[in-house]
Amino acid sequence: MTDGAACADTFPKLLLRNAEYLADRPAMREKEFGIWQTWTWSEVLDEVRAFALGLKKMGLKRGDSIAIIGDNRPRLYWTFLAAQSLGAVPVPVYQDAVADEMVYVLKHAKVSFVMAENQEQVDKILTVSDKVKAIKEIIFDDERGLKNYGHGHIRSFVAVREVGRAELKKNAKAGERWLAEIGKGKGSDTSVILYTSGTTGESKGVQLTNSRCIEAASDTVKFDKIDENEVALAYLPLAWVGDYYLNFAQGMVAGFCLACPESPETVQEDLREIGPTFYFAPPRVFETLLTQIQIRMEDAGRFKRWLYQTFIDVAQRHGEDILNGKPVPLAGRLQYALGEFLIYGPLKNRLGFSRIRFAYTAGEAIGPDLFQFYRSLGVNLKQLYGQTEAFLYVTAQPDGEIHADTVGPAVPGVEIRIADDGEVQFKSPGMFIGYFRDKKQTAETMTKDGFVKTGDAGVFDHDTGHLKIIDRAKDVGKINDGTLFAPKYIENKLKFFPYIREAVAYGDGRDFCAVMLNIDLVAVGNWAERNNIIYASYQELAAHTGVYKIIEQSVDEVNRSLADELELAGSQIHRFLILHKELDADDGELTRTQKVRRGFIADRYGPLVKALYDGSNHFKISTEVTYEDGRKGEIKGEVKIVDMTPHPAQHRKEAAE
Amino acid sequence: MSAKAKKINGRAETILSIEDISLSFGGVQAIRNVSFNIKKREILAIIGPNGAGKTSMLNVINGFYHPQKGTITYKGEKCHDMRPHLAATQGIARTFQNVALFKGMSTLDNIMSGRALKMKQNVFWQMIYYGPAQKEELEHREFVERIIDFLEIQHIRRIPVGKLAYGLQKRVELGRALAAEPDLLLLDEPMAGMNSEEKEDMSRFVLDVNEELGTTIALIEHDMGVVMDLSDRIIVLNYGQKIADGTPDQVRNNAEVIDAYLGVKYD
Numbered sequence: 001m002t003d004g005a006a007c008a009d010t011f012p013k014l015l016l017r018n019a020e021y022l023a024d025r026p027a028m029r030e031k032e033f034g035i036w037q038t039w040t041w042s043e044v045l046d047e048v049r050a051f052a053l054g055l056k057k058m059g060l061k062r063g064d065s066i067a068i069i070g071d072n073r074p075r076l077y078w079t080f081l082a083a084q085s086l087g088a089v090p091v092p093v094y095q096d097a098v099a100d101e102m103v104y105v106l107k108h109a110k111v112s113f114v115m116a117e118n119q120e121q122v123d124k125i126l127t128v129s130d131k132v133k134a135i136k137e138i139i140f141d142d143e144r145g146l147k148n149y150g151h152g153h154i155r156s157f158v159a160v161r162e163v164g165r166a167e168l169k170k171n172a173k174a175g176e177r178w179l180a181e182i183g184k185g186k187g188s189d190t191s192v193i194l195y196t197s198g199t200t201g202e203s204k205g206v207q208l209t210n211s212r213c214i215e216a217a218s219d220t221v222k223f224d225k226i227d228e229n230e231v232a233l234a235y236l237p238l239a240w241v242g243d244y245y246l247n248f249a250q251g252m253v254a255g256f257c258l259a260c261p262e263s264p265e266t267v268q269e270d271l272r273e274i275g276p277t278f279y280f281a282p283p284r285v286f287e288t289l290l291t292q293i294q295i296r297m298e299d300a301g302r303f304k305r306w307l308y309q310t311f312i313d314v315a316q317r318h319g320e321d322i323l324n325g326k327p328v329p330l331a332g333r334l335q336y337a338l339g340e341f342l343i344y345g346p347l348k349n350r351l352g353f354s355r356i357r358f359a360y361t362a363g364e365a366i367g368p369d370l371f372q373f374y375r376s377l378g379v380n381l382k383q384l385y386g387q388t389e390a391f392l393y394v395t396a397q398p399d400g401e402i403h404a405d406t407v408g409p410a411v412p413g414v415e416i417r418i419a420d421d422g423e424v425q426f427k428s429p430g431m432f433i434g435y436f437r438d439k440k441q442t443a444e445t446m447t448k449d450g451f452v453k454t455g456d457a458g459v460f461d462h463d464t465g466h467l468k469i470i471d472r473a474k475d476v477g478k479i480n481d482g483t484l485f486a487p488k489y490i491e492n493k494l495k496f497f498p499y500i501r502e503a504v505a506y507g508d509g510r511d512f513c514a515v516m517l518n519i520d521l522v523a524v525g526n527w528a529e530r531n532n533i534i535y536a537s538y539q540e541l542a543a544h545t546g547v548y549k550i551i552e553q554s555v556d557e558v559n560r561s562l563a564d565e566l567e568l569a570g571s572q573i574h575r576f577l578i579l580h581k582e583l584d585a586d587d588g589e590l591t592r593t594q595k596v597r598r599g600f601i602a603d604r605y606g607p608l609v610k611a612l613y614d615g616s617n618h619f620k621i622s623t624e625v626t627y628e629d630g631r632k633g634e635i636k637g638e639v640k641i642v643d644m645t646p647h648p649a650q651h652r653k654e655a656a657e
Numbered sequence: 658m659s660a661k662a663k664k665i666n667g668r669a670e671t672i673l674s675i676e677d678i679s680l681s682f683g684g685v686q687a688i689r690n691v692s693f694n695i696k697k698r699e700i701l702a703i704i705g706p707n708g709a710g711k712t713s714m715l716n717v718i719n720g721f722y723h724p725q726k727g728t729i730t731y732k733g734e735k736c737h738d739m740r741p742h743l744a745a746t747q748g749i750a751r752t753f754q755n756v757a758l759f760k761g762m763s764t765l766d767n768i769m770s771g772r773a774l775k776m777k778q779n780v781f782w783q784m785i786y787y788g789p790a791q792k793e794e795l796e797h798r799e800f801v802e803r804i805i806d807f808l809e810i811q812h813i814r815r816i817p818v819g820k821l822a823y824g825l826q827k828r829v830e831l832g833r834a835l836a837a838e839p840d841l842l843l844l845d846e847p848m849a850g851m852n853s854e855e856k857e858d859m860s861r862f863v864l865d866v867n868e869e870l871g872t873t874i875a876l877i878e879h880d881m882g883v884v885m886d887l888s889d890r891i892i893v894l895n896y897g898q899k900i901a902d903g904t905p906d907q908v909r910n911n912a913e914v915i916d917a918y919l920g921v922k923y924d
Contacts, residue, residue: 034798034814145864
C-alpha cells in the first residue's frame with residue numbers, strides 16, 4: 001500500500017486514503033480486559049473525525065499545539081491524527097518525566113491543550129498548572145480515579161468525542177467542513193515537534209514536516225518491503241522519534257496494523273500473542289532476553305541442556321550463512337532444519353519472534369556475539385543508525401549485507417559524508433526543518449550547504465563502504481602522528497573480552513595509545529581456580545603474572561583487529577597496565593550508570609598515566625579509597641606496565657588515497 | 658477530603674454499628690465494652706499498639722469471633738453476633754494480615770474464587786459446562802477482568818500467586834475481596850511489609866476503591882503517614898478499650914493517644 005502515498009502529503013489525508021482502500025482491514029488493536037479489541041481503518045476514521053470535531057468545538061485551532069502524554073494507547077495515536085486534521089501540532093511528551101521536567105517542554109512548545117492518558121498524568125499537569133498558564137484544556141483517556149475531576153476544563157476523551165458526534169448529527173455539513181479543513185493541510189506544515197531527551201543541556205524541539213515524514217517513511221517502506229499485512233507492537237515511548245517513525249508514519253504509509261500492549265509490564269506476553277512481523281528494540285533488550293534464556297536453560301534437565309547446546313552450536317556454524325543466502329553443505333542444512341523444528345522454532349515462538357521478517361536495533365554498540373546469536377536462530381536482526389533530527393534513519397543494513405561492527409550504508413535518499421574532524425554529517429529526505437523557537441541551535445547544527453551535524457564520529461568501512469560509528473565527536477582526538485583516536489571504540493573492543501571489565505584509553509595529544517584496565521573478578525577468578533592460582537584479593541589477582549599474560553593476549557587481539565582498520569591502525573595499544581583497584585562509583589571514578597569518567601581518572605591516577613608514557617615498567621602507587629559506609633582507607637601497590645608490539649597496518653594509507 | 662469527611666460525619670447513614678462489645682478468651686479480655694459505628698462510604702482506620710484488640714475487632718465484625726456481650730447492627734439488622742458465611746453473603750469482604758491466598762493457583766483463579774458466592778448454577782450444569790454455566794462463567798470472568806484492570810495486575814494474570822512478590826500478593830488479595838462486590842471491606846494491615854513505593858500504590862487503590870466503587874472501608878494499619886492521609890475517621894484502641902474516635906486531626910492531638918500509641922505528636 002505504498003502507491004498513492006505520494007499524492008497524500010499529510011497524515012490525515014493518508015487516513016482518508018486508508019479508510020477508503022483498506023476500510024475493513026485492521027488498523028489498531030489493543031488488549032483490554034484480557035481480549036484483543038480491533039478497530040478497522042474506517043472505524044478509526046470515525047473515531048478521529050468525531051474527536052477532531054469535539055476538539056474544534058473546544059477551541060483547538062490551526063497552529064495551536066497539543067501535548068500528548070502517556071503510554072501507547074489507540075486514543076493517543078488518534079489524537080495525533082485529530083490534531084493534525086485541524087492543523088494543530090502534536091507534541092508528545094515522555095510519560096515517565098516528572099512534573100517539573102514537563103514544564104520546560106509544555107512552556108517552550110506553547111501547549112494549550114493536553115491529552116493525558118490517565119489520572120497520574122492529569123495530576124502531574126495540575127501540579128504545575130500555575131507555571132504553565134497557557135494550558136486551557138485537559139483531556140484524559142482512562143477515566144479511572146478522575147470521576148471527581150470532571151469540571152469545565154478537564155474532560156474525558158469520550159465526552160469530547162460525543163460532542164463531535166452530536167455536532168455531526170446536528171449539522172450535516174460538519175463532516176464536509178472537516179474534510180475541507182484536512183484539505184487545507186500542506187506538506188510543508190509541521191507534522192510533529194519531538195523534544196530530544198536532553199542529555200546535553202536543555203532539550204530541543206525538533207520540528208518535522210508532513211511531506212518529509214511521509215517521504216522518508218515511504219522510502220523505508222520500500223527498502224524493507226513493508227505492506228498492509230504487517231503487524232507491529234507499539235511499545236516504544238510516544239515521544240521518541242522511533243515510535244513516530246516505525247509505528248505511526250510507516251503504519252500510515254503502508255496501512256498496517258498497530259497493536260497496543262495491555263500495559264507496559266505485559267509487553268513480553270503481548271509480543272508472543274501478537275507475533276509481530278517487524279520489531280525494534282535497543283541492544284539492552286536483546287541482551288536481557290538472552291540472559292533469561294540462558295538462566296532457564298541452566299535450570300533445565302541434562303537432556304534438554306544437551307539438546308539446546310548441540311543445536312545452538314549447529315546454528316552458530318550455519319545459521320547466519322543460511323539467513324544471508326550463502327552456500328551451506330546439505331548436511332548442515334538438514335541439521336539446521338532439525339534444529340529449527342526442535343529448538344529454534346519453539347524458542348522464537350516463546351520470544352514472540354516466530355513471524356518476524358526483520359528486526360532492528362540501534363542506540364548503542366551491540367556485542368557481536370549477541371548480534372550473531374539472534375541472527376543464527378533465523379531472526380533477521382539488523383542495525384540502523386539514526387537521529388531525531390534525521391527523522392530516525394540515516395543508515396540501515398540491507399538484507400544480506402550484515403556486519404556486526406557497522407551500521408550499514410545510507411538508506412535510499414540519504415547522503416552522508418565525514419567531515420575533516422571525523423564527524424558524520426547527513427542530508428536526508430525526512431530531516432528536520434529546525435529546532436522549534438531556537439534559531440541559534442538550528443544554525444549551529446546545520447552546515448552552510450544544508451547538512452546536519454550528528455555530533456558522532458564515524459568512518460566508512462574499507463571493505464564494505466558501510467558506516468561505522470566510533471564515538472561521540474567531542475571525545476575523539478588525534479594522536480601526535482595525526483591518527484584518529486576514538487577512546488570509546490577501543491574501550492568497547494577491550495570490554496567485549498570476558499576477562500576485561502573496564503578499560504580507560506588515553507592517546508589524545510600523546511605519542512601513542514595506552515590503556516588502564518580492570519580485570520573481571522568473576523571471570524578471571526574462575527580462570528585462576530581452574531589453574532590452581534591462589535589469591536586473596538582483587539589487588540593480588542590483578543598483579544599476578546599469569547593474569548597479565550592472558551590480558552596481554554586480549555589486548556593483542558584488539559590490536560590485531562585495529563590493524564585491519566585503515567583510519568584506526570595507528571591507534572593500536574602500545575602500553576597497558578592493570579589497575580590495583582576496581583574503578584568504583586563511590587570513588588567518583590564511574591558515573592552511577594557505570595560509565596568511566598575518563599577525565600577524573602586521568603587526574604586521580606596522574607602519576608600512573610605519566611608512567612604509561614615515560615617508559616618505566618614498574619610504578620609504586622598508593623590510592624585513597626572510600627568504603628561503602630563512607631570511611632576512607634588506602635591501597636598501596638606496585639603496578640606493572642607492559643609494552644605491546646603493534647601489528648603492521650593491513651591497509652597502507654597511501655594505497656587508499 | 659475534609660469536605661467529604663464533613664459530609665459523611667454529618668448526614669451519612671450508618672452501615673454497621675457496634676454496641677458495647679466485649680470479647681474474652683478465658684481470662685484474657687481482648688475487647689472491653691467497645692462501641693462505634695461505620696458510616697456509608699467512609700474510610701475508617703482502627704489503630705492502636707500491638708495486642709490492643711484491632712484484629713479481634715475485625716474478626717468480631719465478620720463473624721470469626723463471637724463476643725460474650727453486646728450487639729452488632731449491620732444494614733439495620735440487629736444481632737448478637739455475625740457468622741462468617743452470613744457476613745460474606747451480605748456484603749462484607751476482608752483481607753488478612755498474613756496473605757491468605759491459594760498459592761498454587763493463578764492470580765486470575767484466585768480472584769475468580771472470590772466470585773464463588775455469586776455463582777448460581779448447580780454442580781450438574783457446571784460439570785456439563787456448556788450452556789448456562791458457560792454463560793455465567795463468561796459474565797464472572799468479565800467482572801474479574803475489570804478488577805484486574807482496576808488493580809493493574811494484567812501482567813501477573815496467569816502467574817501462580819506463590820511466585821509473586823509480597824506486595825503483589827497483597828494486591829491480589831484485595832482483588833479477591835473486591836470480586837465479592839462488597840459493601841463493607843475490611844483490610845487487615847494492607848501495607849504491612851511493603852516498601853514506600855508499594856505503599857503509595859496500595860493507598861491509591863484503596864482510595865480508588867472507595868471513590869470509584871463507593872465501597873465502605875475499615876482498615877487496620879500501623880503506618881501513621883498512610884492512616885492520616887487515607888482515613889476520614891480514626892478509632893484508637895488500647896488494651897481492648899476505645900480511647901479515641903475522631904478525624905485524623907483530632908486523633909493526632911489527643912493526649913491519651915499520644916501517650917498510649919503515637920509516643921510523640923504526629924504531624
